[in-house]
Amino acid sequence: MTSSVLELQAADTMSDQLRHRREVLAEREQVQAAKNALLRWNEARTVVRRRLDELADEIQRIEDDSAKLDQHRDRLQAQLKTVIAPREAEALQHEIATLTTQRSQFDDAELAALEEHSRLDGELDELLAQEESLTAEYLGAESALAEAESDIDGELARIAERLKGLRSEVDKPVLRRYDRLRKNFVIAAAPLSGSRCEGCHLDLSAAELDEIRDTGAKNDGIAECPQCGRLLIV
Numbered sequence: 268m269t270s271s272v273l274e275l276q277a278a279d280t281m282s283d284q285l286r287h288r289r290e291v292l293a294e295r296e297q298v299q300a301a302k303n304a305l306l307r308w309n310e311a312r313t314v315v316r317r318r319l320d321e322l323a324d325e326i327q328r329i330e331d332d333s334a335k336l337d338q339h340r341d342r343l344q345a346q347l348k349t350v351i352a353p354r355e356a357e358a359l360q361h362e363i364a365t366l367t368t369q370r371s372q373f374d375d376a377e378l379a380a381l382e383e384h385s386r387l388d389g390e391l392d393e394l395l396a397q398e399e400s401l402t403a404e405y406l407g408a409e410s411a412l413a414e415a416e417s418d419i420d421g422e423l424a425r426i427a428e429r430l431k432g433l434r435s436e437v438d439k440p441v442l443r444r445y446d447r448l449r450k451n452f453v454i455a456a457a458p459l460s461g462s463r464c465e466g467c468h469l470d471l472s473a474a475e476l477d478e479i480r481d482t483g484a485k486n487d488g489i490a491e492c493p494q495c496g497r498l499l500i501v
């Protein structure tokens with residue numbers, strides 16, 4: 268009987284440790300890291316694609332404006348040939364010169380947009396080339412985690428089975444006390460080691476020890492630590 272309570276405690280402790288190990292698996296962090304890398308990659312791709320679309324629109328707009336400007340300038344140049352009054356000719360020439368300057372500004376702007384577009388196109392190609400390895404890394408990390416979890420789950424299932432058997436061997440009132448104590452303590456049942464409770468690690472007085480041994484003798488070796496209230500196995 269006394270060994271059953273301690274065995275029950277040992278199995279519960281092992282189960283606690285396994286659950287903790289499951290929580291803090293290095294594989295879980297690797298999955299998170301791979302997932303973050305994939306999210307950052309996706310964000311970068313979205314930003315580059317959005318900018319490429321903006322640039323394509325911008326280039327189209329500049330080309331449309333340039334074509335309109337060219338038409339306007341052609342009209343003015345044709346008009347210039349028919350004008351006789353010098354002042355009118357001068358005004359037209361001035362307007363044509365202004366349009367030519369503007370046209371050259373359009374060309375500069377288009378060239379800058381084309382250069383940025385070409386650079387980002389290269390960046391997008393580089394990003395797209397990373398997709399496969401980033402995805403493979405994420406999936407690999409996920410399956411490594413699943414494998415590690417399933418190993419622990421297998422152990423937990425074996426311990427759960429063992430716990431069922433151990434619990435059936437312990438007296439119901441003792442089991443109820445054990446379960447109540449387990450709500451507050453990781454260790455609910457501890458052995459008496461010399462004059463020390465292995466639950467709270469406090470030394471007990473000679474009088475306390477006498478009482479514990481007396482109780483233990485009447486209760487299948489099960490007493491209670493007067494310091495911490497745990498089941499004390501003598």
Ligand SMILES: [Zn+2]
Pocket residue numbers: 464465466467468469492493494495496497
């Ligand atoms: Zn104690």
